[in-house]
Amino acid sequence: MSLVRVGFIGVGGIAQSRHMPAISSVQDKAVIVSVYDTNKERAKEVARTFKVDHVSDTYEELLSLVDAVVISTPNKFHSEIAIAALQADVHVLCEKPMALTVAECDEMLLAAQKADKVLAIGYHYRYMKNAQAAKKVMFANEIGTPIVIRVQAMRRRKVPGWGVFTNKELQGGGSLMDYGCHLLDLALWLMGDATPVEVSGSQYNTLSKMPEQVNEWGDFDYETFDVDDHVTAYIRFDNGATLLLETSWSANIQADIENVSISGDRGGLDVFPFHVNQAKHGMLLDTVAPYIPGEEDPGISQAIHFIDSCLGLAEPLVKPEEARKVSYLIETIYKSSDLKRSITLS
Numbered sequence: 001m002s003l004v005r006v007g008f009i010g011v012g013g014i015a016q017s018r019h020m021p022a023i024s025s026v027q028d029k030a031v032i033v034s035v036y037d038t039n040k041e042r043a044k045e046v047a048r049t050f051k052v053d054h055v056s057d058t059y060e061e062l063l064s065l066v067d068a069v070v071i072s073t074p075n076k077f078h079s080e081i082a083i084a085a086l087q088a089d090v091h092v093l094c095e096k097p098m099a100l101t102v103a104e105c106d107e108m109l110l111a112a113q114k115a116d117k118v119l120a121i122g123y124h125y126r127y128m129k130n131a132q133a134a135k136k137v138m139f140a141n142e143i144g145t146p147i148v149i150r151v152q153a154m155r156r157r158k159v160p161g162w163g164v165f166t167n168k169e170l171q172g173g174g175s176l177m178d179y180g181c182h183l184l185d186l187a188l189w190l191m192g193d194a195t196p197v198e199v200s201g202s203q204y205n206t207l208s209k210m211p212e213q214v215n216e217w218g219d220f221d222y223e224t225f226d227v228d229d230h231v232t233a234y235i236r237f238d239n240g241a242t243l244l245l246e247t248s249w250s251a252n253i254q255a256d257i258e259n260v261s262i263s264g265d266r267g268g269l270d271v272f273p274f275h276v277n278q279a280k281h282g283m284l285l286d287t288v289a290p291y292i293p294g295e296e297d298p299g300i301s302q303a304i305h306f307i308d309s310c311l312g313l314a315e316p317l318v319k320p321e322e323a324r325k326v327s328y329l330i331e332t333i334y335k336s337s338d339l340k341r342s343i344t345l346s
């Protein structure tokens, strides 16, 4: 296989703005052969825009035409479609979060193992240049063993007013499922091998249930809003490290904050903006990176890497087992919030 035939299932916002342009740019190795969406008119329109010759009537039809598929449907359909694709011997790039539940993630993992096909998950923050730089610094042991990790994915009054983001049945959750998951994934990847042993979480939607809304990202229905808009969590790991997570779509804060900050036993780092904080040579010594080489658009790096993985030229950067770990923590944070107590993990 020298040219990977790619299909798209679910061609809404993220497929059109990220995945289709990105896969189209990998011209010498990939070609988009068909699209499918339950909204047939949208599928036809997208096919016209991206000059794709074929629109499938079902996802099963699409799977019979392709070597690889990008799944960008609401979260509820990720596992069903990914499993069908893997059973049809098709490589999968599935949007994040991996699935609605850990049980669904496990079924996807099993299907990937049986099929021996690529199952990559769209945690694209890992492809950002700052994230790649941070990983290099971690790998070089400049930070040492992480002690305290702070994860902030905080937006001020920006509930997504489009799509189905505020629908629990289709998405499984709100700010944590949609946004916090990216930064949590990034933190776990940077930390390396550490096993969570205790989780305490709280979720809120007080602000989004208020009739009077000031929201920068469009209108939403406060009455049907049934997901979280603010989540906090405290995660303890087997090596004694702790992770403090805060994520929100709609916090009453001065300004948005997006960062992973790691304080380790040899130094510390912030990912956004990139900054290394150390105490050495008898002084406080900071390092910044005025230039980090690499691709600016993480969507393009993700697409290239996925296609190379399909061709056997690379290993997926976001392994499904790692994405499952994120889903496991998300599920446990929600559970802890519902039970109003911390949860010890075996």
Ligand SMILES: NC(=O)c1ccc[n+]([C@@H]2O[C@H](COP(=O)([O-])OP(=O)(O)OC[C@H]3O[C@@H](n4cnc5c(N)ncnc54)[C@H](O)[C@@H]3O)[C@@H](O)[C@H]2O)c1
Pocket (backbone or CB within 6 Å): 009, 010, 011, 012, 013, 014, 015, 036, 037, 038, 039, 042, 072, 073, 074, 075, 077, 095, 096, 097, 122, 123, 124, 162, 163, 164, 178
């Ligand atoms: N990685 C990121 O930063 C990022 C950003 C946005 C969205 N996402 C993820 O991408 C996915 C889609 O989000 P979006 O913003 O594009 O949503 P969207 O609502 O804009 O698009 C979803 C599309 O899927 C179609 N669809 C619904 N059910 C389907 C089914 N069963 N089969 C085929 N098509 C179906 C809809 O008609 C729609 O066109 C979600 O999982 C979301 O979490 C990821």
